[in-house]
Amino acid sequence: MTTHDDHTTEHHPTASDEASRIVERILARAGTAVMSDDGGPSDSDGEQLDLAERAALRRVAGLSTELQDVTEVEYRQLRLERVVLVGLYSGDAESAEISLRELSALAETAGSEVLDGLLQKRRTPDPGTYLGSGKAAQLAEIVAASGADTVVIDGDLAPSQRRSLEDVVKVKVVDRTALILDIFAQHAKSREGKAQVELAQLEYLLPRLRGWGESMSRQAGGQVGGAGAGMGSRGPGETKIELDRRRIRNRMSKLRREIAAMAPARVTKRAVRNASTVPAVAIAGYTNAGKSSLLNRLTGAGVLVENALFATLDPTVRRAETPDGRAYTIADTVGFVRALPHQLVEAFRSTLEEVGEADLLLHVVDASHPDPEGQIAAVREVLADIDGVDELVEVLVLNKADIAQPETLARLHAATEHTVAVSARTGEGIEELRELVAQLLPRPQETIDVVVPYTRGDLVSQAHTTGEVVGEEHLEQGTRLRARVDSGLAAALRDAAVG
Template sequence: MSETHHTTTPSRTPDEPRSPQQVADDVVARVLARAGTALQAGGTVHSSYDGQQLDLEERTSLRRVAGLSTELQDVTEVEYRELRLENVVLVGVWGQGTVQDAEVSLRELAALAETAGSRVLEGVLQRRAKPDPSTYLGSGKAAELATVVAAVGADTVVVDGELAPSQRRALEDVVRVKVVDRTALILDIFAQHAKSREGKAQVELAQLEYLLPRLRGWGESMSRQAGGQVGGAGAGMGSRGPGETKIELDRRRIRNRMAKLRREIAAMEPARLTKRASRKRNAIPSVAIAGYTNAGKSSLLNRLTHAGVLVENALFATLDPTVRRAETVDGRVYTLADTVGFVRALPHQLVEAFRSTLEEVADADLILHVVDASHPDPEGQIAAVRHVFADIPGAMDVPEIIVLNKADLATPEAIARLRSRELHSIVVSAHSGEGIEELQDLIADQLPRPGVAVDLVVPYGRGDLVSRVHEHGDIELEEHTPDGTHLRARVDETLAAELETSAARRA
């Protein structure tokens, strides 16, 4: 291994103070020792509530294939969405915060890279106040990175941050392999995991918005096409002026594609709004499950509803929202919506593209904010999710329950610390079932109750109305009389009007 290998700390005497860079090198060594975190931490563990998980085998079969190069001469930017990450070197700049913050961030980057199907070979973490405006790492460190990349045979560099187009170009010119920033990596994972037509359109729109200012050509792709009425070499009018470059042509095609995708997404919105309006019209309360990626949201949905949705120990396993029917312990029907997971510095392109999906959160009557209590920095995850909530109009006004999941893996100290910070919280394990009954009781207590009191007799011929009162109302008294079913209950306004009309007709 080259002497510039960044996981070996130089020998020193026990009393000698450690430099910031030595501390950074230790962080890289620890991250690489458990490289990837999510995918190598024992794999995915399912419970009987998760169903047959037929989608998991299909997803696993679509993992990246080895042997497909991503070196500059082999990849064109127009095919950016087909990017194949293979053997990668992680790069981070540790500016502010503690060494634990730097380690959590780099470990998350390793998990993202492995979720995208790559293999983490090496890492470089530089201690500096802020990234270099030219090459992110600075010219000297960038040259060292090039040596590391060549030594380990990496074909991609993954940077823990969002690079300006000029920074990415400059760094690629130094390391001579593909450079991918954190935003592009997340977009690539979303592209792999989206299944629904709307989800695929949303991801592609986000990718194109990211790609547009970052188009780059090499060699022949930068040559100009002749403009005007050129019929042959050196002939006539129009041959003097340059026509569109390939890169300009690509930009125009991308803008046209983005406009088409926006029209498609807008055309899909009425169907979702109709479903949502139907639930509102029938006064069905809704609960949104939200939280950081890989916090256990889908496992919790399966535990509460036996939905059998895909559960995978990887980041962003769920992209397409799943809405399932559930019942409170007292028999009231409500819906549970599993939403896309959030992450630190979620690319703004994704927030915009998925805005229609994220509105499920704002329209809910209650948010179950699921937190991985066993994570090294759960407080940071909670803050990241609430940061995204702040970008969704109305989301911050919805009542929120902090669900501290993975209690079977978390330390008692971590749970006690989180419960002292988040007063409206509950401790559960979607895997073992711990705390699930208490959570169901809390959901029943927090969901809005019908507001109109009725005391009337429903004709026996309108059993459908009685059934709806059972589903959506609070029944205080139900007795059978010679004239019909006597009900004393609380229901929503629409159902109250129908009950009153039915009782009036009987009279």
């Protein structure tokens, strides 16, 4: 930059320079989102039998299945192999880097290889090509030079923006929402999970059908086309689009019926758990925060652990015990992500109901992440829509404490009443977490002192499992039991008591 007062030339870093450095840093770390560079699952994670099956989902390197015509109206499932990332930012560069790094991890989780990136500072997206004509042309050069077959945008694209950008870059363009939907489609395993993801994908696809081919961009009917544009003047793509739309709507109706039919079974399961008066704990948190690893530490469940986003989609419910011997259930839930597509929030509402039904919420945070507060806010924003969550006691579990900065841990500790720092990998802090869970879980209210006949050992066993046994003595007539139990078990024990 030239300054006129002293006629010396001095170079100041521009937004473009800063953006380039951010992209370089992200590319230097490319490939780490799905690699076990931290040593893989720990001993507490079990055999990880699902991991081989998950690895088989990765795309085969160098095998391209890309359509030649990027305006094809068909479902165009994401076949991401070699991608270029694109981001816009109007605020600070640090937030832009965190966001683009997350997009890189999402793309890798979907099975792709990140080749290059483009970051642009501008106040608002261009209504035509999202980037503006100059940057779009630059992106086309990057795509051609790198041999990429897909561009992934860190934001939501209007159908017209996608079409205009595809016309310039000559490869498929997808936005962040489509990418997350694709990952969910790969990872859902249960029948209900698959149905929910498909419904979310169809809801996303429906408004985007119109105009995906040039011949379908102008349609008329009735009065909308003005004079002379009534019957007989519909575009040649009208029938095809309407047929697709009808098929999609019919399929969506069928999926909604199927999901509704699955709800009673889930409600029954939950009712059985609630009837047993076993307290419930729910684990929630940002994707890849380490929720499944924590569940394995607390229960030995052996659920899938992977250094990738959205490794868990279907809720896992396991039993665990407090240090004083009380049983409780613990449920792992789907991970959250910044700007989670609203279709997915709706689709996975049934999964998130596990959180609302719990007695205690373990909110797991990746304390080693550059912006843990942003992740906490994203999770709380989604949870705010779930009935019952506002009344829950929340424990902030600062995971990955073994690699987190001490000042970050101190800052997060001060933010919430109940906080504990742990490492699901090393086991650090897990006992402290167990003690805190035992302290915060609801305790049985009724005190009993009865002699239970030996024929009703099942009631004594239940008192040990769900209550707090203060004293136990074996007498001639039966077992003398002094304990605190719930009202239902208290009544059963009194009915069965001797004398």
